[in-house]
Amino acid sequence: DGGITQSPKYLFRKEGQNVTLSCEQNLNHDAMYWYRQDPGQGLRLIYYSQIVNDFQKGDIAEGYSVSREKKESFPLTVTSAQKNPTAFYLCASSTSRRGDWGYTFGSGTRLTVV
């Protein structure tokens, strides 16, 4: 079955550590996205990528980094510069062809700073 796989489901980070969240899709989608969700807030866009080897900052990119070396993969690194990283992280993908548009979400990773 096609879909998006995020791992791990739960992640604990110590202060000052970098951690990387995985996102893999087998939908042959061109575009991939990372969102952050805090309690009482909607999804906020961190980074997005329309094609391999290209990505753009979203609304809250500070303290995060991404790479898009393969079409299927869009890992997100939460760096020590991100001061409040505890949140629920959702990865999504979409085809960029107009008329065939749709978002598919992964199951999310819950990151907690300890």
Added chain:
Amino acid sequence: EDKVVQSPLSLVVHEGDTVTLNCSYEVTNFRSLLWYKQEKKAPTFLFMLTSSGIEKKSGRLSSILDKKELSSILNITATQTGDSAIYLCAVERGYGGATNKLIFGTGTLLAVQP
């Protein structure tokens, strides 16, 4: 600045009630409005509304887009406990070409009591 606002933020009803969730938006170059249901993890797609499709219905759920008022409503009739979830409204903004980014509202938390 692009903005999507949902109301109410939370709602508690009893089984069998009818609920109406609201979404208003101020987004440059509007393309479409989407509704998602988020239970525990990944949001699941409900409806997509565009200028050419301003009313959608699926079972007990229906949604209308009012482009003049820049708003949408999501109706759920004969609510069931399984309808308990966060309902997210998102607006697709066009940036030219094939780019499509979603701007999410804060969500409405619906709790349906037996």
